Amino acid sequence: MNLTKSINRPTLHEELVERLRNLVVEDALKPGEKVPEKDLCEAFGVSRTPLREALKVLASEGLVVLQANRGARVAQVTREELENTFPVIAVLEQLAGELACQNLSGAGIARIEKRHDAMVKAFISRDRKVYFKANQDIHNALIEGAQNEILEAHHRMLAVRVRRARFMVNLSDERWAQAIQEHEQMMEKLRDRDATGLGQLMKTHMMNKYAAHIRALDPAPGDMAES
Amino acid sequence: MNLTKSINRPTLHEELVERLRNLVVEDALKPGEKVPEKDLCEAFGVSRTPLREALKVLASEGLVVLQANRGARVAQVTREELENTFPVIAVLEQLAGELACQNLSGAGIARIEKRHDAMVKAFISRDRKVYFKANQDIHNALIEGAQNEILEAHHRMLAVRVRRARFMVNLSDERWAQAIQEHEQMMEKLRDRDATGLGQLMKTHMMNKYAAHIRALDPAPGDMAES
DNA sequence: TGACTGAATTATGAATTCATAATTACGTTT
DNA sequence: AAACGTAATTATGAATTCATAATTCAGTCA
Structure with missing residues (x-):
């Protein structure tokens, strides 16, 4: 009986990675635009912690650029x-x-x-x-x-x-x-x-x-x- | 005068990504082993928040595997x-x-x-x-x-x-x-x-x-x- | 003895709080 | 009015707290 990957309630930050990625890909968040943590938290009904985790991941994928103390911006496709x-x-x-x-x-x-x-x-x-x-x-x-x-x-x-x-x-x-x-x-x-x-x-x-x-x-x- | 990328105090989680990556690459953390948040936090003298952010990034790079509610393990190279x-x-x-x-x-x-x-x-x-x-x-x-x-x-x-x-x-x-x-x-x-x-x-x-x-x-x- | 149950402990995910850097708003000076 | 400096506000990075899932461990019963 192989039960590998049976139940998977996706963790919050994974969900957020998905949704944020979509926002970026589908151009709801425009390149260069800054990503407002607070608004997105309200929109998704989550706290900043998982959202910020998601942003870090997106940054490592290059979809978003993080500037210390200045938050995230959608990466420009130069x-x-x-x-x-x-x-x-x-x-x-x-x-x-x-x-x-x-x-x-x-x-x-x-x-x-x-x-x-x-x-x-x-x-x-x-x-x-x-x-x-x-x-x-x-x-x-x-x-x-x-x-x-x-x-x-x-x-x-x-x-x-x-x-x-x-x-x-x-x-x-x-x-x-x-x-x-x-x-x-x-x-x-x-x-x-x-x-x-x-x-x-x-x-x-x-x-x-x-x-x-x-x-x-x-x-x-x-x-x-x-x- | 181009001052692009002048001062860059790396943010905590970036530093941690670096150091954790090294631990994994240099085999200080063995494949399959679980990554103990608490110990690492103490070792690095940081709180869990930035460490967990770093783990998310490492996971997206495939160096680490996250299991919901069970934390992180060093990825196996199959x-x-x-x-x-x-x-x-x-x-x-x-x-x-x-x-x-x-x-x-x-x-x-x-x-x-x-x-x-x-x-x-x-x-x-x-x-x-x-x-x-x-x-x-x-x-x-x-x-x-x-x-x-x-x-x-x-x-x-x-x-x-x-x-x-x-x-x-x-x-x-x-x-x-x-x-x-x-x-x-x-x-x-x-x-x-x-x-x-x-x-x-x-x-x-x-x-x-x-x-x-x-x-x-x-x-x-x-x-x-x-x- | 050994498998099962359930409480105690620990670890994790996520919210909240706190300190500080960045930004904005305002007042002053020329 | 424009430019500068300073205070108020806001946003961010990181620590802390809280709720809950997972694990450990002791006790029970077969």
């Missing part, structure tokens, strides 16, 4: 940070692709195929919202398919930080079409269980996404006003 | 975890190698060359302690040389967890010689600034290290007693 993050995500996805080819079951591949079809449909009808969701599902499924918790954890950490940039908003038609094409190729490799092939594609897919993003938010690097 | 960790470190090192070739200054390369020589000397005199130190320095220098903070942060996180396994203890003479040879090749690539070459080597170097480690601690996977 251009430099993005530039640094994408290559790392890219190699993690590469590895994920390789491992997924080796470790995914036939049923697992089929499930991804389904999601892929849904994504293509969303592309055809130009439904951005559904597209984004399906896209994310596919990437997550591939990461999961790698069956490597460490990889998954670190990928998630990085993905969260990037997602906050909400760069998909300005997805050009060209880039969109290209992305779909890349996904088609990825599915091919996955069906063939071509590990290195899928890895390669996933890496370049991510770097292309990055390039498009940079182009989109660009008014030339380096001339952002200090305010 | 075989599965190691198996999952090494490939991730490997691809991060690969990326680091590529970036280091592009971003390191001549002086930076020279510095690494020096450390490399020191390491070889330690190998010749079979001085394990000096060797390990030099080896770690080289890897760290290459990671730093990549000049990508995100990469560095995630690499450090993973390296810490692996280092705890202290697998270098049982380094066979064959593997040791092989490792030196691999490092020689790496230096060559670095001198030539052959980015993909160095990346490739660093990846396989890490995977070889892993293989040797597995061989060393192996009495066949899967038959570790539950105790």
